[in-house]
Amino acid sequence: xxxxxxxxxxxxxxxxxxxxxxxxxxxxxxxxxxxxxxxxxxxxxxxxxxxxxxxxxxxxxxxxxxxxxxxxxxxxxxxxxxxxxxxxxxxxxxxxxxxxxxxxxxxxxxxxxxxxxxxxxxxxxxxxxxxxxxxxxxxxxxxxxxxxxxxxxxxxxxxxxxxxxxxxxxxxxxxxxxxxxxxxxxxxxxxxxxxxxxxxxxxxxxxxxxxxxxxxxxxxxxxxxxxxxxxxxxxxxxxxxxxxxxxxxxxxxxxxxxxxxxxxxxxxxxxxxxxxxxxxxxxxxxxxxxxxxxxxxxxxxxxxxxxxxxxxxxxxxxxxxxxxxxxxxxxxxxxxxxxxxxxxx
Amino acid sequence: xxxxxxxxxxxxxxxxxxxxxxxxxxxxxxxxxxxxxxxxxxxxxxxxxxxxxxxxxxxxxxxxxxxxxxxxxxxxxxxxxxxxxxxxxxxxxxxxxxxxxxxxxxxxxxxxxxxxxxxxxxxxxxxxxxxxxxxxxxxxxxxxxxxxxxxxxxxxxxxxxxxxxxxxxxxxxxxxxxxxxxx
Amino acid sequence: xxxxxxxxxxxxxxxxxxxxxxxxxxxxxxxxxxxxxxxxxxxxxxxxxxxxxxxxxxxxxxxxxxxxxxxxxxxxxxxxxxxxxxxxxxxxxxxxxxxxx
Numbered sequence: 001x002x003x004x005x006x007x008x009x010x011x012x013x014x015x016x017x018x019x020x021x022x023x024x025x026x027x028x029x030x031x032x033x034x035x036x037x038x039x040x041x042x043x044x045x046x047x048x049x050x051x052x053x054x055x056x057x058x059x060x061x062x063x064x065x066x067x068x069x070x071x072x073x074x075x076x077x078x079x080x081x082x083x084x085x086x087x088x089x090x091x092x093x094x095x096x097x098x099x100x101x102x103x104x105x106x107x108x109x110x111x112x113x114x115x116x117x118x119x120x121x122x123x124x125x126x127x128x129x130x131x132x133x134x135x136x137x138x139x140x141x142x143x144x145x146x147x148x149x150x151x152x153x154x155x156x157x158x159x160x161x162x163x164x165x166x167x168x169x170x171x172x173x174x175x176x177x178x179x180x181x182x183x184x185x186x187x188x189x190x191x192x193x194x195x196x197x198x199x200x201x202x203x204x205x206x207x208x209x210x211x212x213x214x215x216x217x218x219x220x221x222x223x224x225x226x227x228x229x230x231x232x233x234x235x236x237x238x239x240x241x242x243x244x245x246x247x248x249x250x251x252x253x254x255x256x257x258x259x260x261x262x263x264x265x266x267x268x269x270x271x272x273x274x275x276x277x278x279x280x281x282x283x284x285x286x287x288x289x290x291x292x293x294x295x296x297x298x299x300x301x302x303x304x305x306x307x308x309x310x311x312x313x314x315x316x317x318x319x320x321x322x323x324x325x326x327x328x329x330x331x332x333x334x335x336x337x338x339x340x341x342x343x344x345x
Numbered sequence: 346x347x348x349x350x351x352x353x354x355x356x357x358x359x360x361x362x363x364x365x366x367x368x369x370x371x372x373x374x375x376x377x378x379x380x381x382x383x384x385x386x387x388x389x390x391x392x393x394x395x396x397x398x399x400x401x402x403x404x405x406x407x408x409x410x411x412x413x414x415x416x417x418x419x420x421x422x423x424x425x426x427x428x429x430x431x432x433x434x435x436x437x438x439x440x441x442x443x444x445x446x447x448x449x450x451x452x453x454x455x456x457x458x459x460x461x462x463x464x465x466x467x468x469x470x471x472x473x474x475x476x477x478x479x480x481x482x483x484x485x486x487x488x489x490x491x492x493x494x495x496x497x498x499x500x501x502x503x504x505x506x507x508x509x510x511x512x513x514x515x516x517x518x519x520x521x522x523x524x525x526x527x528x
Numbered sequence: 529x530x531x532x533x534x535x536x537x538x539x540x541x542x543x544x545x546x547x548x549x550x551x552x553x554x555x556x557x558x559x560x561x562x563x564x565x566x567x568x569x570x571x572x573x574x575x576x577x578x579x580x581x582x583x584x585x586x587x588x589x590x591x592x593x594x595x596x597x598x599x600x601x602x603x604x605x606x607x608x609x610x611x612x613x614x615x616x617x618x619x620x621x622x623x624x625x626x627x628x629x
Contacts, residue, residue: 075372115473116399116474123402123407126403130411133414137372149418152414153415159408163403176474351531358543359543362543362546362547365562371558374559382569389576392536405565405569409598412606416610422556422558422619446541450541481592492596496596496599499604503603506607507610507611
């Protein structure tokens with residue numbers, strides 16, 4: 001019973017955290033893109049533009065919600081919801097801190113401690129295709145359908161590299177639980193001073209996983225499904241007001257989950273280089289949550305930075321990169337990792 | 346607790362399966378099948394087969410059904426004008442056949458009374474994934490390698506089956522499968 | 529209070545029977561294919577139920593192989609359907625009757 005209440009509180013905290021970050025990520029994107037483009041971005045609404053997301057939310061709430069006549073109504077309305085779900089449930093297995101000793105209880109700072117954590121992340125990321133594809137198809141619009149089909153082809157192509165790059169991490173950790181992945185990285189035994197983060201022991205897997213995450217979240221340079229120039233906004237062309245907002249928010253939620261997963265799997269998650277994992281004081285726990293937030297925040301910045309730096313890939317370039325370059329590299333990574341692990345035993 | 350989830354998931358699975366057969370639009374049928382697959386993943390979790398539950402979602406719901414939807418949309422079969430009539434032939438025969446099969450099955454199961462399963466000890470339940478992994482690489486190594494060969498053959502076969510023949514006038518005809526490499 | 533294994537087997541039989549009904553009654557080749565997948569999944573459920581009943585891992589390993597082979601079969605089957613569609617502009621199995629005597 002107490003466990004149920006504890007889980008419920010954790011779920012509410014995580015949901016609130018992600019939604020708040022989604023709102024401010026939209027502002028961050030506009031400010032950072034503005035600085036990259038040598039201008040200022042929104043800074044009028046509140047100090048430094050901090051109330052801009054509220055203004056945007058209000059604007060979308062008051063817009064007229066148009067449902068065109070010739071769409072498939074049920075799927076049209078379900079599409080935006082189907083995009084949201086994988087982003088939120090993917091965050092359920094991410095440990096955003098170690099343990100918190102509060103009111104005499106030890107609370108695990110992770111919503112669900114599954115023993116198949118890595119597989120669960122793969123499963124959830126493969127569900128992210130549905131919302132995009134169904135939204136594109138339900139709109140009864142050639143451009144939207146093309147956007148949806150391109151999205152599905154791109155996303156299933158990069159799922160393979162995503163999964164294969166994780167096998168290297170799995171071989172080093174020896175367990176599928178994300179807590180084990182983090183504690184395996186929480187030592188300082190690489191070359192004497194470097195923490196044993198997987199970005200140092202599996203650099204190729206890190207690169208492949210990051211590139212594949214960009215493709216999975218439909219984020220530039222892989223955002224062909226929603227190109228402004230070619231497809232008239234692609235799969236969300238026929239959506240207006242709140243449903244369109246939900247697509248946008250779901251994309252940001254996906255980015256947040258992807259950044260959190262990259263930080264957990266490759267950068268040590270909540271491991272803070274100075275603090276031993278056995279330290280369970282309140283200050284240490286909060287510092288670990290802060291470390292996790294900083295790492296995730298860095299990857300959010302990285303996502304935004306890449307969007308406004310790199311040009312967009314063409315469709316055949318996307319396919320060629322996924323199948324002919326990333327997949328063989330991921331397989332080679334598995335092979336080399338296995339070889340090194342066997343020889344070092 | 347397990348009984349509650351079993352009956353809930355069973356009801357959803359059976360209803361989605363019936364809808365799969367009855368829907369006239371193939372896209373709706375595909376979505377019903379996705380629902381059934383999720384219910385099956387739930388059953389696998391109830392039966393302590395965690396690895397299989399995850400693989401079910403990854404392979405069936407996440408890849409195979411996306412492929413189905415992709416083909417349906419590519420061939421534009423979900424368009425309201427192109428929807429074929431639903432259940433047409435062998436209606437009476439299939440219902441009679443089904444009823445007979447079901448009665449036989451329930452009768453058999455009722456007579457055999459497969460009761461509660463073995464107590465949950467043993468490596469299968471305590472550490473499901475390492476156990477399955479070990480089985481796959483020791484007792485079942487040969488089928489494992491043969492399965493990978495099957496997948497390779499399927500990969501090659503699909504590419505050969507779907508490849509468009511070059512046009513007689515020598516120009517490339519790849520319009521929708523645009524794999525043009527510009528120098 | 530675990531659910532008796534016979535319940536899982538009966539459920540598997542129901543799903544299998546619905547799949548058979550679908551294969552017999554539908555005319556769209558892709559929907560027939562989906563009903564075949566439903567049948568395969570019903571059998572998977574039965575395998576896993578028996579694996580838990582007997583305490584062996586063999587049932588689960590077999591399901592793993594069934595999934596792999598089903599994936600290969602879906603790929604090839606859909607490729608055949610696409611090739612068929614390119615030639616006959618239809619996926620209705622009633623219209624693919626050139627070899628009928």
